[in-house]
Every structure is written in C-alpha cells, then in structure tokens.
Amino acid sequence: MDFEVDEVPRGGLRLDVDVAFNPLSVRRGAVTRVDFYIGSTGAEISVQATEGAIQEHTGPSTLSVSYANKQTLVRQTTLSLTPSLKTKKGTAESELSLGAITREASHAREFAASFASEERFLATTVLRDTIKWTVTLPRGEKAIRDFLVGNLYLFAICHWPERPRRGTITVRPSDVRFFDDQRRPLSALKSLVMEFVLWRDQRELMNRDGFETTFQEVLT
Numbered sequence: 001m002d003f004e005v006d007e008v009p010r011g012g013l014r015l016d017v018d019v020a021f022n023p024l025s026v027r028r029g030a031v032t033r034v035d036f037y038i039g040s041t042g043a044e045i046s047v048q049a050t051e052g053a054i055q056e057h058t059g060p061s062t063l064s065v066s067y068a069n070k071q072t073l074v075r076q077t078t079l080s081l082t083p084s085l086k087t088k089k090g091t092a093e094s095e096l097s098l099g100a101i102t103r104e105a106s107h108a109r110e111f112a113a114s115f116a117s118e119e120r121f122l123a124t125t126v127l128r129d130t131i132k133w134t135v136t137l138p139r140g141e142k143a144i145r146d147f148l149v150g151n152l153y154l155f156a157i158c159h160w161p162e163r164p165r166r167g168t169i170t171v172r173p174s175d176v177r178f179f180d181d182q183r184r185p186l187s188a189l190k191s192l193v194m195e196f197v198l199w200r201d202q203r204e205l206m207n208r209d210g211f212e213t214t215f216q217e218v219l220t
Contacts, residue, residue, distance in 0.1 A: 001045075001171045005215070012055060012159040019045055019171055021148035023179075024205070026197065034181035036194065038205065039147025040173035046132040048168045049158035056157040057131045061122040122152075131156050136174075145183035164217040172210030 003017045023039030047054070125132045133154055137146070158167065178186040178194040186194065198205070 001169070001211075001213075003169060003213075008157055010159065012157055013165055014155060014157045015047055015167075015169070017045065017047065017154045017156075017169060019043070019152045019154070021150055021152070023147050023149060026194070026203075028197070036181060036186075037147065037179040037183060038176065038194075039145075039149070039179055040176050041147055042134070042136040042174040043148070044132060044134050044170075044172045044174060044210075045152070045154060046130055046168075046170045047154075047156040047158070048130040048170075049156075049160060050129065050166050050168065051162070052158050052160035052165065052167065053128055054126060054131045054156055055159050056155075057124065057126070058122075058133065058154040058156070060124050145179070146185055147177070147179055147183065164219050166214070166216035168212055168214045170210065170212040173208070176205075176208055 001017065001019050003015055006014045006016070008014050021040065021043070023037045025035040025037055027033055028036055047057075121136055121138060123134045123136075125134070135148070135152060137148065158165070160166075178191045180186055180190075
C-alpha cells in the first residue's frame with residue numbers, strides 16, 4: 001500500500017491510496033514445475049480522519065456479469081413419429097402425411113437461458129470520520145483466476161476543525177487462501193500441505209492480517 005497527501009481548499013487534505021494485490025507464487029514439482037499461489041479474494045481498506053470528517057471519497061463500483069443456465073438432454077432410445085393431418089368435408093375424408101420425425105439414441109440437445117446482472121465488487125461504508133471500502137470478487141466460476149490481482153486506486157478528502165491533522169489508513173485482506181496451478185482454490189487438506197511446505201521452506205507470510213499506518217501533520 002502506498003499513499004500521497006495533497007492540500008485542498010478550505011484546509012482539507014486529499015489522500016490518494018494505491019493498494020496493490022500481489023499474490024505470492026510457490027514453485028512445486030520435481031520434473032514438471034508448476035506454480036501454486038497464495039492470494040486473497042477480498043479486502044477492506046479504510047481511512048479515518050481522527051477528530052475530523054470525510055467530505056468526498058471514491059464511490060462504489062459495480063461489475064457487469066452474464067449468467068447462463070444450461071441443461072443438456074441425451075436421448076436414451078430411438079423414437080420415430082409419423083404425424084398426419086386428417087380433414088373431413090361433408091362425407092369426404094382426406095389424410096395428409098407430414099413426414100417422419102426421428103430422434104436417435106444418444107442424441108444430445110442443449111437448452112440454455114441467460115441473463116445479465118450487476119454485482120457490486122467495491123462497496124463503501126461511511127461514518128462521519130471514517131470511510132471503509134470493501135472489495136470482493138463475484139461468486140461463481142471465474143474466467144481467469146479466483147483471487148485478486150492488480151492495483152486499486154482510492155481517494156478520500158478529509159477536513160479537520162483543528163490542527164494538527166492526523167489519521168489512520170488500514171488495509172486488511174480477507175479470506176487469504178491457497179490456489180492451484182489453474183488458479184483455483186485448494187481443498188482444506190491440500191491447503192494444510194501447503195502450510196507445511198511454507199514452514200519447511202521457512203517462508204513466512206507477511207501482513208497476513210493486514211496492517212495500518214498513521215499520519216500526523218507536523219506544525220512548524
């Protein structure tokens with residue numbers, strides 16, 4: 001996490017916060033070498049203006065997603081139907097054949113229904129002196145990975161009635177987990193094995209429960 005501070009009109013401060021989600025890779029395998037990962041599926045970031053107030057901040061964001069429900073039906077038997085149409089006019093009757101309809105065994109038909117929706121992946125909670133952002137991944141199968149990667153840029157404009165101006169920035173990852181070489185979560189047993197591997201290799205996960213930093217204006 002990194003942040004910058006800038007003055008704004010009426011004695012306020014603008015805090016620009018850059019949170020980098022950087023999953024760790026663990027190389028495994030003797031002949032075939034693959035990477036396993038340690039990452040987070042969410043995080044909470046908060047800015048507190050001690051004895052001050054939050055005036056503006058980065059707002060919530062939504063992620064557009066498409067859902068698809070698919071069902072595949074496989075026939076178990078071969079069925080042949082020959083429908084016909086009969087007409088009657090007075091005492092005269094006529095019959096028209098519409099041709100045979102055949103469905104072979106093992107023939108698969110797919111029925112699909114899809115719809116679009118939005119899932120909030122950046123939510124905000126505001127108290128007078130504190131802004132908290134919660135970032136989460138949408139539930140369900142992901143196209144690329146099941147953990148967060150990349151940078152999240154946030155800002156908050158804070159005002160204090162008195163000086164010195166001071167506050168706290170807190171970053172707390174949530175649901176830190178192990179992932180396989182396909183970037184999918186490992187089972188509980190395999191995660192325990194990964195814990196042993198880290199202990200054996202003397203690799204310690206830093207800031208697993210997050211960290212906080214405080215700032216205070218120096219008056220001259």
